Structure formats: C-alpha cells, structure tokens
C-alpha cells in the first residue's frame with residue numbers, strides 16, 4: 278500500500294509536494310504531475326490514488342505513446358470506474374484521442390467506436406508529463422482545452438540537482454533496501470562517497486540514484502560504500518569550464534572564492550553545518566574554524 282511517507286526528501290520543495298498531495302488526494306479534481314525523467318511522477322500518482330476515497334477501485338495506467346484508437350473506449354474506462362486513470366506521458370497522446378478525452382471529461386460519458394450507446398463513467402484523471410505542456414499547446418501539438426481541464430492542480434517535481442539536500446536520505450534508503458535484498462552487510466556511505474553523490478548532476482534523477490546505490494551495494498566489499506564503488510561518471514565530477522583571459526583582470530582571490538562558496542553552500546543547505554561540510558569535502562571542525570576566521574575578518578574590517 279502506498280503512503281505519503283514513501284515520498285522521501287527533506288528539502289522545502291519536497292515538503293511542499295507532500296503538503297499539496299495531502300490536500301488534493303481526497304478531492305475530486307484532476308491532477309497534472311510534471312517533472313523530468315525519474316523524478317517520481319508515477320510514485321506520486323500511486324500515493325494520490327492510495328490516499329483518495331477511490332483506493333478500493335483500480336488505478337489503471339495508460340501509456341499514452343502506445344494507446345491506439347482501437348484500445349480507447351469503454352473497456353479502459355470500465356476498468357477504472359470509481360477509480361483513477363493514470364495517463365503517463367500525456368503529451369504523447371495523439372491529437373484525435375486528446376479530443377476524445379476532453380469529451381469524456383466534460384460529459385462523464387465514454388463512447389466506443391461502433392457501439393450504439395455511450396456509458397457513464399466516474400473516473401479521476403491523473404496525468405504526468407516530462408514535456409512543457411504550455412509549449413506543446415503553443416506548438417499546436419497539445420489541445421488547449423485538455424490542458425486547462427487537466428491542469429487544475431499541478432504538482433511539480435524538481436530535478437534532484439535542484440534539491441541536493443534530499444540526496445543523503447534517498448541514498449541511505451536505497452542502500453538499506455539493496456543491502457537487505459542482496460543480503461549484504463553494507464551499513465553506510467563513506468564521507469567522500471557521499472560528497473560525490475551530493476555533487477553529481479543526476480540527469481536520470483532519483484531513478485539513477487537508486488540504480489547507482491544498487492550497483493554500489495552489489496560491488497561493495499566493505500561495510501561502507503567507497504568512491505570506487507560508484508560509476509566513473511559520478512567519480513569524475515567538477516571538471517569546470519576554463520575562464521577566458523580577458524575576464525581574469527577582475528578575478529577574485531582563492532580565499533574570496535572559498536568564502537563565497539562556503540556561504541553559498543550554507544545557504545543552499547539551510548545552514549546545516551554537517552551537510553555543508555560533507556559537500557565541501559572538509560570536516561565540521563574545519564568548517565567551524567573557517568567560519569570563525571571569516572567572522573573575525575568581518576569584525577576587524
């Protein structure tokens with residue numbers, strides 16, 4: 278059974294996501310879930326259904342890119358009657374079926390090609406998309422009326438690189454999951470490996486993090502995950518782009534850059550010193566010493 282606490286993350290944006298889910302789950306309104314690949318859209322859809330009054334009926338997933346005219350109709354809606362239809366990747370629904378979906382939402386009836394009568398259906402629609410539907414509407418690939426019908430409540434799942442604060446708890450959860458599943462005794466993640474995980478850009482988002490942890494648990498010979506257990510891409514982060522010479526005149530000193538970066542990381546971590554120290558690759562004592570030096574300098578200036 279899916280529940281709200283399965284949607285992990287201590288970042289403010291994930292707290293807002295959970296709060297929004299809590300408020301809309303038991304309402305009748307349709308929901309649009311947006312976000313990049315692997316950010317948890319399907320998980321959110323399952324939790325909403327499980328928290329709604331429709332939980333005893335089915336949550337029927339529909340893969341929009343492969344849905345044909347023939348498959349559309351009363352069978353699909355009958356299966357989801359009193360339950361939820363989850364239109365996955367709604368942006369890929371053919372225009373002809375988009376028109377039929379608007380009609381069904383408006384009439385609460387579905388008409389199957391060839392059948393004499395239409396049947397009344399009671400379904401809630403949850404749609405997900407990785408595409409920007411407003412852009413799709415402007416490009417005339419997505420019907421405006423359907424967009425407005427679905428976008429009553431939008432739940433946006435930000436990419437993992439914009440909520441790095443969530444990485445330690447997600448990584449730890451996946452570590453425990455796979456450690457148990459593969460009967461291994463991997464108990465934790467070393468500080469240097471965690472630093473790499475926090476700094477990596479995660480183009481595949483939470484799904485990629487999960488598979489990196491699965492792999493690391495499988496490869497691990499120790500009681501904790503070490504940098505060598507992580508894929509090369511995660512180990513090779515932070516190469517940076519070269520600075521052009523004409524911009525060097527106004528270049529900052531190493532000390533200035535360090536101080537600014539410390540402030541930025543503290544800001545991003547909500548002043549969480551342990552997490553900031555892990556991201557910066559120094560121990561907490563060193564961070565406190567640097568902060569004290571910065572404070573002394575500020576007082577003297």
Ligand SMILES: Nc1ncnc2c1ncn2[C@@H]1O[C@H](COP(=O)(O)OP(=O)(O)OP(=O)(O)O)[C@@H](O)[C@H]1O
Nearest residue numbers: 283284285286313314315316317318319320483484
């Ligand atoms: N906040 C989260 N807490 C715990 N697990 C998560 C979270 N977000 C995603 N996951 C897990 O990550 C994996 C990918 O999530 P999901 O399939 O829901 O993503 P998606 O956005 O639907 O991806 P796609 O666009 O590729 O279909 C799943 O195993 C899911 O349980």
Ligand SMILES: [Mg+2]
Nearest residue numbers: 318319365405
């Ligand atoms: Mg999905």
